[in-house]
Amino acid sequence: MKTRILVAAMLVMALGLVVAGGGGQSQATGPQQVTLDILAYGDNSTREGQDWNRLVAEFQAANPTIRIESEMLYDQAYHQKVEARLAAGDVPDMAYMWVDAQGQAWRDSNQFVDHRPFLNPDFYDLSLIDPMGPNGEIFQVPLGTSNITSVLFVNTALLSELGLSVPRTYAEMVAMVPAATAAGKEVVAFAGAEGWVWNSCLLGTVVGRVSGDGNWISKAMAGQYKFTDKPFVDSLAFLQQMVEDGVLSNSVVLTDYGAALSSFVNGNALFMLDGQWRAGGIEDPALQANVQMIPFPALPGESTSVANSASGVTSVGYGLTAKGASDPAVRDAALKFMEFFNSPANTTTRLADGAIVAPILKNFQAPADLPLLVKEKANFMGRMGVTSNVVDAFVPGEANNVLNTGMQNIAIGRATPAEVAAQVERLARQ
Amino acid sequence: MGKRSRSDAVAYVSMVGPALLVYLLIVAYPVLNSVVISFTNFNPIAGTAPEFTGLANYRRMLQDPDFWHAFRNNMVVVGISVFGQIPIGFVLAYILFRKLVRGQAFFQAMVFLPNFLSTIVIGILWRRIFLANGPVSRVLQAVSGDPSAQFTMMLYPETVMIPIGFALIWIYTGFFMIIFLANLQKIDLGLLEAAQIDGATEFQVFFKIIVPMLASVLLINAILAIAGSLKGFDLIFSMTTQGIQRDNAMVLPIFMYQKAFLDRSNSVRFAYGAAISNAIVLISIAIILFANFVGKKLGAQEDM
CATH class of the missing domain: 3.40.190.10 (Periplasmic binding protein-like II)
Structure with missing residues (x-):
């Protein structure tokens, strides 16, 4: 009798675990919600990482129908995760991307997608974005110029x-x-x-x-x-x-x-x-x-x-994957988030932090009170000749x-x- | 089958089954899959169907000089663990057990302390110690009177394992010391007192009584040390910088990591990485069997 009670109790517990797991998933998305799966780059201990968390929270508060599930990793851990996720077929909708040899895994898995048809030319200055493919494709929205x-x-x-x-x-x-x-x-x-x-x-x-x-x-x-x-x-x-x-x-x-x-x-x-x-x-x-x-x-x-x-x-930046671009709802949500991420205010923060040399936004006006070395970067660009590989x-x-x-x-x-x-x-x- | 034995079987399956299922899914399946993958040109990123390539990945591995370099370094780590950490841990445990120093609790805590720290933190700590103008270089500059003197062992393949071995001993000796100490405390003190009454010296007590009684513990520790040495990745990875240092200090797990995850020019890198992983497992099994064989010859049994 005791054995039966024990077996029954264990089955109930196992069932409870399954139901609890499934319940969590069912609560994740409502019928009207779009979920964006983003592989982000950064470290919670750095300004870049802290900014990411803040931006995601602010965006979700302002856009309750878009839910962001982001995974943030830094340096080698990030590159390793890209390989592992692509190998497992667990492709994110959007990711921080290199478009050179370091982004080879995205290229090999055919996840690069040309963003030119999707980018708002009144928001981004497309002439400031380096071409990333043989036909001038843009595979991600770079954080800044070269x-x-x-x-x-x-x-x-x-x-x-x-x-x-x-x-x-x-x-x-x-x-x-x-x-x-x-x-x-x-x-x-x-x-x-x-x-x-x-x-x-x-x-x-x-x-x-x-x-x-x-x-x-x-x-x-x-x-x-x-x-x-x-x-x-x-x-x-x-x-x-x-x-x-x-x-x-x-x-x-x-x-x-x-x-x-x-x-x-x-x-x-x-x-x-x-x-x-x-x-x-x-x-x-x-x-x-x-x-x-x-x-x-x-x-x-x-x-x-x-x-x-x-x-x-070419600067790194966030881009849609082919998987993310294939679903119009996800694509639109991602593009909306990218514009928020690259808003003049957020770009100014990045500029002030020294993360970028110059923005890629249309008619961007840099504030006068930028740190000295940010201004010095502008001087550097004036002194610099051609860019080499x-x-x-x-x-x-x-x-x-x-x-x-x-x-x-x-x-x-x-x-x-x-x-x-x-x-x-x-x-x-x- | 009687009613009693049937209910016992149901209870057994219900208790063992879930854990077994989890083990099969999370441990056994990946291991077996890794073996299968290693015989193919598996390239999941390109999404092409894997084709059987026989021993090609293993042949490539054996022809790669970096594999043998990593293997040699791994054997050095095994040697440091078995012939460095274990004897030192044993002697320290004996000193504490026999109260040959004062403040045993303090020394025990100090020697074991590194085990409470993250290996990555320890690796970064030791990296800083061996950097240009770091503490070791400063000592060299003070001793030699040459302000440009630097500690350069981390730069050369012939010497890089010396500072790493030092760090390995510093970290893990305390772990083995605690195991020895726990087993020493099970020994009947009357036996040791009787030996001393009969005129045995401390040296004789150690070698004639303690060592034979703890032979099985020595064997277990040796197996733990070997297994730990062959899967060791974190300390050496964090202790070295990317480039010459890490290449010089490369051990098999780092070799596997670099080939499987960083060599993006190799389209079958995952299959190649699987082959290297399987080789690490085979080498571990071979060394552990050898240690077992030696232990049995010396009369040790795997019981503690």
Whole structure:
């Protein structure tokens, strides 16, 4: 008898679990509601992540018929989740998307969809959005204009203190090494412990300058050039030269992303080489007033056509997936949310936070009270020449990983530029 | 079947069934599916039907020098765990058990403390310790008088496992110490006192009485250490930066992760990743069987 009671109790409990689970689902959507499944990018501990949560709450409060189910992940966890969800066929309606080599999974699964027919030309300035496909397609609404990945931040106060001035050429930077060393300062703070930093923040600019062609990398991937060609090998050799000259310290490969910023903001380095987004990490107003953002100084013998060039890439942003676009109700809800997300007020916040260089909105008026470094970004864009390719936007997977590690090995003298170039060429063609 | 045994069977099935079902769905099915996938060109992102490719993924893995590099590093981690963490944990437990130091509770808490911390936090902590101009480099600069001296072991494949091994010992020794200590406390103290009355030294008590009595615990700890070492991912991943450090310190789980999730140029990366996962399982089973064999030869039984 006791056994029967026990069995009956367990069955009731199991049934209760099933009903409870099902009940939760049935309450999720009302008959009039549209549910948007969004894969978001960010981290709850960062401003970007906190803003996302706030925006979702505000949008839902203003649009009770649209329910947003968002999953927010950051960095590698995000990319891994994209792979896992697409592999499992669990495609979100909308997602934060890269459209270059990092967004390969979206392309492979045919989830990119051209947004041009859906975007309101009175709201977005379509001429400011980089084309993302061979026919000018727009696969996502970028957060801003091109993302400049290679900027030299200059501590002008420290330079003055040492009797130096903002360099125009690489030779002038080399000439600063003795004074910096004597003062116990680094010349360039650079997070060389992170392979991607060599790739995104330095190599693309150097290849563009050395080759005289900002699109050298994309042309190499298209088969027009080889990575074993002289411009690429010379570009890698230049990285080695920077370490030998003392422009990059001999400990550069041990300096992680946080340490490089820390070195610069604490006045231990004359310059910092990083992406434009790093301006947001310079929080001290006194330091901001003394920071100038410039393109990397002229390399020896560089062509005037690439003077002041810097590497840049199409900005990331949120886009509809093919699955989301296939349902008109979901598509309209997503487009409505995108306009809210990119509203002038929200874009201004992003601009002030340093997340973007410039907005893509029609007739956008930037407020006058933006932080100093945001204004300095505008100055930087005025100083900058053409945009050159960012290597990891074109070179995929294993070839890119080998290149990242190879540049670090070159810096510590464990590999030659020719060896690394040969490995990249072999893997890029596989 | 009698009425009694029928009701027993119903009770048994109703109690074991749900857990078994969950196990089959969540553990057994993915494992078996992973084996199947590893013999195909499975590419779910492209949505194409998988085709049988035989041992192609396994052949590719064995021909990949990175696999052997990761395998070698994993064996170093196994060695550090079995021949570092376990003996040190055993000796520390013995010192505490025999009250050879004062403040046993303090030392016990301190050695076990890392187990309360997130492995990722510990990894970041150790990464900072070994960074350029980090605490270790500062000590080197002070000792050598060279302000440019840096701790560079993290940069070279020949030396990277030394600082990582140090961190591994720091974290996990306390875990094994607690297991040893719990088992030491089950030993009849009268036995040890009798040995000492008969003239046995502390050294003899340890090797002639304690070690043989805890042989089975040693075996269990060795199995735990081996299994933990082969699936270890988080500490090494968080302790290294992306690029040369992580490549140098690559162990099999990181190798699998990089090939399955990051190598977007490989259209069959999931199938390849499945093959690597299965290889990790096979290597674990082989080493655990070997440890069991050695343990049995030494008279240890898997009971605690």
